[in-house]
Amino acid sequence: METELLVVLIIAAVALAWWAGRRSARRPTPFNQDFLPAHYFQGLNYVLNEQPDKAIEVFIKLIEVDNETVETHFALGNLFRRRGEVERAIRIHQNLIARPTLSMAQRTQALYELGLDYMRSGILSRAEAVFQQLTDDAAQGTAALRQLVDIYQQERDWTKAIDALTKQAELSGTKQSAVIAQYHCELAELARAERDSKRAQECIAAALANDPKCVRASLLAAEIALQAGQPKQVISELQRVEQQDPDYLSEIFVLLLQAYEQLGRSEQATEYLRNVYVRYGGVAALLHLTDLLRKQKGDAVSAEFMAEQLRTRPSMRGMHRLIELNLNLASGSEQARNQLLVLRELTVQLFHNKPIYKCRQCGFNAKALHWQCPGCKSWSSVKPVDDLEGG
Ligand SMILES: [Zn+2]
Known part of the structure; x- marks a missing residue:
């Protein structure tokens, strides 16, 4: 199957380039009739003998990159990347970028494709370097920033993720404030792990400034307040969750009851729980x-x-x-x-094996609350299950 595809591509590319060369008498072309057949059949021979690397060498030599053949290079590069033959895709895209005849738009597209090759091969540092060159590009900027966000999420570099996603939201005119709030919460968690509660609180405030409905920020603030021995603060942080997203109410009860217990106000705890239960079950x-x-x-x-x-x-x-x-x-x-x-x-x-949490986007089942779904990577899509068997 792969050999057949390659044959079709090479035949199409060579025929196109050769035809373009003959059609344009004014433009010098390497595809004269003496040159074409020998290399053309040599390339085909490599393909038929399943030596794609040698075939690519011939292919690259044979087709001078110009406006007629650039698309063929892109098609071949993408084909190799999709099949997981990333080294070959990288060679094709690097060859494209090295050509001085490329237009600016074609050059940025080739750079973007090269970045995708590096992503696919897992060399994130090289992918990052390539995509960073494109962040201000009108055509590729949004897509490059989306890839950078993906890289920074994988590397858990939340500060860079915030910058990249903020810029992407500006360029594309989309609203990303809920995800940006999650990144601030990630930073808050890191600060809390380092016992820097002042920094954690700054990050929580930034999360809520971006997304006032960020339940995770409220839960984090409540946990920090409980550790600091401020039960009244715990209660006010947690009571915000009802307005933010009542789907998460089951997450607040343990902390809330601890805070009421510290204050010696179990009657108030009962009253609050009863009201919540009447409203939401x-x-x-x-x-x-x-x-x-x-x-x-x-x-x-x-x-x-x-x-x-x-x-x-x-x-x-x-x-x-x-x-x-x-x-x-x-x-x-x-x-x-x-x-x-x-x-x-x-x-x-x-109920032993029933999921306690479930992703509303992809259906991923979990025993613990994940703020980013391990299945589909969506944020805030995993929620507590509350049905006959789960909950
Ligand atoms: Zn999911």
Whole structure:
């Protein structure tokens, strides 16, 4: 298959160049009838003997790059890159760039293609150097910046990623502020790991300035406030999440309850959870609410509450908790306890392998929250699952 394609390309390219040469009597051309056949058949011979490198040498020698044959070079270079023969693609594109007859537009296109070759071969530093030459180019600038963003994301160089994406957004007129906010959050995480909470807070402020709906920034701010012993601050950071994106509410409960506990205000925690549960439902809110009720009023009241909720909002995790509460209540009856233990085991098996998080873009399932989807690389697309079995 690959040999056939190469034959077709070379025949087409040579025929085109030869025809163009004959057609234009004013322009000097290397394709005179004495020159063409020997090299042409030599090239074909290499192709047929599956020696593509030698065929390329002939091909490059044979076709002087001009406006008629440039597209053929691009087509051949792309063909090699798509097939993973990157070294050959690089030689073709470097050969193109070296030609003085190339127009400026063709030269920048060849540079861009060369950058893609380096990306494909994993030599990110060379790809970066090539794409950086193109960032101000009217035709290739946006595409080159998109590639640079990809490189900086792979290298986790978030400062450069912010610069490149900001410039790309300006050039293309698109809005990238939510992704830029995620980059600031990455910087905040790094600063926090280095125990530089002032710098972390600056990065969080930058994230929220770019995207006021950035849930990750609120969660980070709350974690830092909790470490600093500021429970009131924790609560105000976390209560913002409801307005930012209620899909992430299940992520705030553990921190929020710790903050309320530090303040000795469990009644307020119950009230907040109850309001959130009435407005949005959600298994996580229900489980935390039942736990609070159990601490305040005991097993019987919390089991009654859970049973009531499961009638209208059934969930596997809710049922599991109801069984556990009944295990406590059925302490006197050995037979009832044994049967409840069987039921508890069954519910665990039913939700054991269910995903807790899922990407809304590509369907990637996860056990932990990823801010960038490991599957499709989208940002903020992995969200908590809240259905009958998961959550
Ligand atoms: Zn995804």
